[in-house]
Amino acid sequence: MVQIPGSTIHLHEELYGKVRAILDAPDVETARLLMNQVVSNYSEKAPKSIQVLENGFDDITAVLCLPERYRKRLRTTNGMERLNEEIRRRDRVIRIYPNRNSVMRLIGALLMEMDEKWQSGHKYLDMKEYFAWREEHKKPASKVSPIR
16 A cells, blocks of 8 residues: 555554554653644644544543553453453353343353452452552652641
8 A cells, every 4th residue: 555645544653653652651741741742743634533632631541540560451441342252152142031130140140250260260450569559659648737
């Protein structure tokens, strides 16, 4: 495929790289700096995309306040997609449900099964490390003078 400068495809690839850099930023301040650069450079070329980026910035960077080890797993929807696929797989076997309660029992049983796997088997996230990190990064409460 031939890339024409200024074409939509070229712009898409450029923006993708810039947004990817925002997502991979080490902290929120760096991500905000990168976002401001993207907004200033592309607000006229891709106003709808920039609007979406600005509106969703806080949501997409919320994970940056967590330890780096947890970011990738928590910023994606892979866990939810896997759970939905497992529900669909079991649904294909049954196909017809007598009532709403039977559907709820199936999903409830699946959720209990997944919880058991997560509790006893390989852990998706090791929360001990997170709690240690949180204690390390707690900010001391500032002394507030009583209001008179």
